[in-house]
Amino acid sequence: MLQDVSQKFAGGCMMLVRKRENAVVFLGTAFLMHEDGYLITAAHLMEEDPVGLMVVATSNSDDFNPISLDKVSAMSVSVAAVDKIHNVAVLEIDRTLRIKTPDHLGGTTENLRIGTSVLCLGFPFGHDEMHNLVAQSAILSSKVLSMNGARLLLFDAMVSDGVAGAPLVSVDDGRVIGVIIGRFSPVEDGGDFARGSRISGYDTQISYAVSIEYGIALMENMGLEVI
Amino acid sequence: MSGSEPSQQVNSDLSPENSKDSPLFDVHPQVFFTSAAFIIGFVIFTIFFHQKVGDFFTPLQAAISTNAGWFFVWTMNIILFFSLYLMFSRYGDIRLGGDDAEPDFSTQSWFAMLFSAGMGIGLLFYGVAEPIFHFGSSPFPAANATESARNAMAITFLHWGFHPWAVYSIVGLALAFFSFNKGLPLSIRSVFHPLLGDRIYGFWGNLIDILATVATLFGVATSLGFGVQQVNAGLAHLFGWEQSATVQLLLITGITAIATISVVKGLDGGIRKLSELNIWLASGLLLFVLVCGPTLFIFNGFLENIGSYIQKFPMLSTWGETFENGNWQNGWTVFYWGWWIAWSPFVGMFIARVSRGRTIREFIMGVLCVPACVTFVWMTVFGNSALWIEMFGGGGIAQAVAENVPVSLFVLLENFPFSGVSSMLGILVVVSFFVTSSDSGSMVIDIITAGGNPNPPIPQRIFWAVLEGVVAATLLLCGGLAALQSAVITTGLPFAIVLLIMCVSLKKGLNEYLGVQTFSVKTEKKKAEEFEIEGAEAPHVIFGRKKSA
Numbered sequence: 001m002l003q004d005v006s007q008k009f010a011g012g013c014m015m016l017v018r019k020r021e022n023a024v025v026f027l028g029t030a031f032l033m034h035e036d037g038y039l040i041t042a043a044h045l046m047e048e049d050p051v052g053l054m055v056v057a058t059s060n061s062d063d064f065n066p067i068s069l070d071k072v073s074a075m076s077v078s079v080a081a082v083d084k085i086h087n088v089a090v091l092e093i094d095r096t097l098r099i100k101t102p103d104h105l106g107g108t109t110e111n112l113r114i115g116t117s118v119l120c121l122g123f124p125f126g127h128d129e130m131h132n133l134v135a136q137s138a139i140l141s142s143k144v145l146s147m148n149g150a151r152l153l154l155f156d157a158m159v160s161d162g163v164a165g166a167p168l169v170s171v172d173d174g175r176v177i178g179v180i181i182g183r184f185s186p187v188e189d190g191g192d193f194a195r196g197s198r199i200s201g202y203d204t205q206i207s208y209a210v211s212i213e214y215g216i217a218l219m220e221n222m223g224l225e226v227i
Numbered sequence: 228m229s230g231s232e233p234s235q236q237v238n239s240d241l242s243p244e245n246s247k248d249s250p251l252f253d254v255h256p257q258v259f260f261t262s263a264a265f266i267i268g269f270v271i272f273t274i275f276f277h278q279k280v281g282d283f284f285t286p287l288q289a290a291i292s293t294n295a296g297w298f299f300v301w302t303m304n305i306i307l308f309f310s311l312y313l314m315f316s317r318y319g320d321i322r323l324g325g326d327d328a329e330p331d332f333s334t335q336s337w338f339a340m341l342f343s344a345g346m347g348i349g350l351l352f353y354g355v356a357e358p359i360f361h362f363g364s365s366p367f368p369a370a371n372a373t374e375s376a377r378n379a380m381a382i383t384f385l386h387w388g389f390h391p392w393a394v395y396s397i398v399g400l401a402l403a404f405f406s407f408n409k410g411l412p413l414s415i416r417s418v419f420h421p422l423l424g425d426r427i428y429g430f431w432g433n434l435i436d437i438l439a440t441v442a443t444l445f446g447v448a449t450s451l452g453f454g455v456q457q458v459n460a461g462l463a464h465l466f467g468w469e470q471s472a473t474v475q476l477l478l479i480t481g482i483t484a485i486a487t488i489s490v491v492k493g494l495d496g497g498i499r500k501l502s503e504l505n506i507w508l509a510s511g512l513l514l515f516v517l518v519c520g521p522t523l524f525i526f527n528g529f530l531e532n533i534g535s536y537i538q539k540f541p542m543l544s545t546w547g548e549t550f551e552n553g554n555w556q557n558g559w560t561v562f563y564w565g566w567w568i569a570w571s572p573f574v575g576m577f578i579a580r581v582s583r584g585r586t587i588r589e590f591i592m593g594v595l596c597v598p599a600c601v602t603f604v605w606m607t608v609f610g611n612s613a614l615w616i617e618m619f620g621g622g623g624i625a626q627a628v629a630e631n632v633p634v635s636l637f638v639l640l641e642n643f644p645f646s647g648v649s650s651m652l653g654i655l656v657v658v659s660f661f662v663t664s665s666d667s668g669s670m671v672i673d674i675i676t677a678g679g680n681p682n683p684p685i686p687q688r689i690f691w692a693v694l695e696g697v698v699a700a701t702l703l704l705c706g707g708l709a710a711l712q713s714a715v716i717t718t719g720l721p722f723a724i725v726l727l728i729m730c731v732s733l734k735k736g737l738n739e740y741l742g743v744q745t746f747s748v749k750t751e752k753k754k755a756e757e758f759e760i761e762g763a764e765a766p767h768v769i770f771g772r773k774k775s776a
Contacts, residue, residue: 004743007743007745008743008744008745008746009746010745010746011745011746011747011748012746012748015760017758017760019758020761022758022759023758023759023760023761024758024759024760024761025760025761025762025763026760026761026762026763027763028765032746032748054758056760057748069760070759070760071757071758071759071760072757072758072760073754073755073756073757074755074756074757074758075750075755075756095750095755097748097749097750098747098748098749098750099746099747099748099749100746100747101746102744102745102746103408103409103410103740103744104325104326108327126762127762127763127764127765128762129760129761129762131760161765162765164765173326225410227325227410
């Protein structure tokens, strides 16, 4: 099942980059959610600057691929909708593509059970110039409501910064259930630094995603149907 | 008005209440206007040249029966075994509309609707007439009357049993699957998506939908036209009413008015309720004949008929009249096969519309097995009663059948007590079967010509329901009903080919659905720009209780 889910979503995961003169700078991951060229990602990756955003599709992840790429083919995207409160954004590819998406992409977190097998697919070390798509498996560890009422999905994997914006997929039904944001830390200040016995946010083995429903709601507000 | 591509609203809420927010018209321009223009033009042409139309289509129908009978026999058997295969295979677990989909209608309402749409008025008249026809003139001459009666019931079961419902189940399943599970418009064109790809939105897709619209409207309209003649004959027999164009026009107006109200009220508010009423009325008539008729003969006969059908099924379903070198089959089996196939886009589309939320196994069980079994009960009650009167009673049914098929039902009822009441009930059942066929036919045409929108706007519903009645009335008054009916039945041959292609397409679609699906992103000719890629400090976010996310 993990293989099937990985195979299903690999082609839809793209590197999110920003154009800087003749180069692009890696930001994180984005994933296709609609055949008209709409992707979902984490809003914080854009740092409130929608200019120069691009995505890079990668080659077959089942092959041995070079650890680092010198040049990439990038396509411009524009920000179609943003939900800053829940840290989700919808991007639209600016050029015409022929995209075929698998059936049943959008999942629901309503009846998700703790312990469900999940898969993350992203580019964890893109910031360090490793451009390979990496799959990580985990279980759903907890369902948490944040202070502002956002539905968060905690899972037991240590995700790296490059996976931010990647899909969290339920292995049971092969549907996206969340948008990965980063590592989870329970402390008030964000836990960037270890203090005494308290571990740093970077050291926790738990990561989190926001519920995919926020992304789907953004798309539906735009008149897009996610099946 | 939508654009040239059909609207993609199929997976939205299917409740009829949605129509309240619909615009006045939401049509697929090519399909709507071309179909309407063709229908009106063809009817006008038929009025003026119905002799020529008849001269063209009647021999064509005969030629098709003679030369392509074997093809119909093959097609029907392939379809039946394909539907059984789907029911018992791993595909049976697929739920129409996705894993979370819930049925839109209760099982009882679902059965009522699909039975009312699938088996029209013919069930009433041929329930009595067909066993008597085969009893009197069997293609398998028997040594005695007992064996002739057994053969008669087995042949009747063949024509009304699993084969027709298998055709409906495959067409309905293909439409429901591609619409509810693949997000394509609820339209005949959609079932060819695995083979034609996005070309279904172009010329070929439009052509398929236009053909389905025209065949459905002509099919329902000619049935309505012939049907009112039969009702008029029944009323004349019962009450001495005159058989005139005026009475028949009034009947068409009444039936069309009720059907229009039903279609306007929508699937849940109108069609479902009328279908349930139809089933209650038909059940009442059935129970009446069962209780007042030869009850023990019917009970004994039911299992025996089924046993006889099962025993003779391999022989009857593959029989091609080869060594007899006759043409009995052309007038019966091949005619029926062509007829069911010609009606399959209409009935299949309607069944698909009401079957969201069922698994494929439930769907085929529901569409193939349950209605076929109900049909067996019906045929046994009416057919065995007629045979009992003919074999052990006062007789007279065979003569009535030979003289006027619709009247034979009422002649049968006259053999039992309270025949006045039961005949009135019979008339009511006839009318309700008409209305339920007419409203579901209109609904199907509405959906196709609205580009697959399952809740087309009310003015469009009125347009098609009224046009159906107008076409029937015009042909009745000016002639051309028989010619047009021949034309409809000749569409059975191309649709048989379409059905086989549909099986291939459905299998391909189901395979893709169950297999691992992947994303495919293809760029146009212009290649994406190339850039050097650099790393950078990550804009990280780590969750804390005071952070916004």
